[in-house]
Amino acid sequence: MEASRATPTPTATLRFTLLRHGQSTWNAQGRLQGSTDAACLTPKGIEQAKDAAARLRDTHFHAMVHSPLRRAADTAAIVWGERAGPKHALHDLRELDLHSWEGALKTEAAARDPGAYAAWKDRPAAFQLDGRRPVCDLWRRARSVWRALLDPGGALRGSLGPAQGAPSVLLVAHQGMNKALISTALGLEEDAFRSLPQANSAYTCLDIGLGQQPGIHSVTVVCLNQGPIHNILAGISTTTSGLLVLLARAADADEQERTAAAVAQALGLEGPSWQTPQASEDAADLPGSILSLAATDDGPTLVCLDAGGVEALLHACLGTRPEAVRWARQPGTLTVLQFEAKGDAMRPVVHCANCVLQG
Incomplete structure (x- = not known):
């Protein structure tokens, strides 16, 4: 249905x-x-x-x-x-x-x-x-x-x-x-x-x-796929390009930093290095600009953006229609995407979306 x-x-x-x-x-x-x-x-x-x-x-x-x-x-x-x-x-x-x-x-x-x-x-x-x-x-x-x-x-x-x-x-x-x-x-x-x-x-x-x-x-x-972060990330290669970890910007900066540090540890990274798009960036261009980071980076790309940007990116990746599907806008939540090369195309894999960090 x-x-x-x-x-x-x-x-x-x-x-x-x-x-x-x-x-x-x-x-x-x-x-x-x-x-x-x-x-x-x-x-x-x-x-x-x-x-x-x-x-x-x-x-x-x-x-x-x-x-x-x-x-x-x-x-x-x-x-x-x-x-x-x-x-x-x-x-x-x-x-x-x-x-x-x-x-x-x-x-x-x-x-x-x-x-x-x-x-x-x-x-x-x-x-x-x-x-x-x-x-x-x-x-x-x-x-x-x-x-x-x-x-x-x-x-x-x-x-x-x-x-x-x-x-x-x-x-x-x-x-x-x-x-x-x-x-x-x-x-x-x-x-x-x-x-x-x-x-x-x-x-x-x-x-x-x-x-x-x-x-x-x-x-x-x-x-989507809420569970302990180590279960969600199990089997994901963090050395290949195309792994994109999104943190929906939270009002509490300290909590945001703690979440960033926990995610970096789960990914085996030295420390968090979040890229934050400018607030003035055109919302219509946001998905393409962020996806270009995932396509060119050698390892995981960690991006902090507002919850509306996360929703726009999910719509762009999966082709869901905003008039019928809404991705809840929840500050401080995690969304993990991976892009697998399949011929000339990149297949998006949504490992989790709008998830609260657990374990």
């Missing part, structure tokens, strides 16, 4: 907190899980789930919906704790189907089907396996999940919370499924599959405004 082209005043707003499960045994082994249910949480994954529970301890949820697969269901149980309210396992929330690859090491799948594996990594919309298009199938399933959750008469809509106010729903699933849910809400197509990674036990908050007709009418991304 995609953001509508017109944006009428919402008749109701729901907040969805999309959480990825903790590390599983097959995550740790580098196996392709797909929608199999053979893996379970590792001890590290259990601790990650407990950490997520602590971070969300004070959040009130009206309901929880989760994938039936064990790694997600067990994470959901830990995070939900003793809360009251309806809980639903939804089959369509399972991870994407990887058919004959499921259970194989990633290296085995790459050696067995090099062409398909290359498409899986670089051209997800064109990726075919066993006569199916797994990422396209996942997008269709994500839209069906939104229909069940949001449409009048949807299978779960009536149990998610009061018709008025702002019901809050915890949704626990998988990296691929959560990426598809976020992308379809933002109006992004299947090629965005590699642009929005979701770390184990990290969560994304979306405020979704509903109109009188079925469908999503407006979306505010409150935070």
Whole structure:
């Protein structure tokens, strides 16, 4: 279900907190899980789930919906704790189907089907396996999940919370499924599959405004891939060009400096060296000027700018439409972007957005 082209005043707003499960045994082994249910949480994954529970301890949820697969269901149980309210396992929330690859090491799948594996990594919309298009199938399933959750008469809509106010729903699933849910809400197509990674036990908050007709009418991304900074940055090469760390300017200069120092430490840098664009710089030129820094710098580029500039940059990178999608403007938060060269183009990867520094 995609953001509508017109944006009428919402008749109701729901907040969805999309959480990825903790590390599983097959995550740790580098196996392709797909929608199999053979893996379970590792001890590290259990601790990650407990950490997520602590971070969300004070959040009130009206309901929880989760994938039936064990790694997600067990994470959901830990995070939900003793809360009251309806809980639903939804089959369509399972991870994407990887058919004959499921259970194989990633290296085995790459050696067995090099062409398909290359498409899986670089051209997800064109990726075919066993006569199916797994990422396209996942997008269709994500839209069906939104229909069940949001449409009048949807299978779960009536149990998610009061018709008025702002019901809050915890949704626990998988990296691929959560990426598809976020992308379809933002109006992004299947090629965005590699642009929005979701770390184990990290969560994304979306405020979704509903109109009188079925469908999503407006979306505010409150935070994207919120979690401990070392989890978010794990696996990101800090020596290659294209890594851009944005700090939304805070009113408290001391707090801003502390955040800068913590980020620099997490990146293994000697110390923070934030570049601050001039306030007089034309907002229309801001995304291009900042992206040029990321393209030419040999290491991470750390940029401090106002929250409106962060929002403009995210719109420019992902192609989200300001009339239907809003990136929340939150001073003092972090946004981490990376630009991967793919032929003549640069693919943006949003590792996190509007996130509060944690751990």
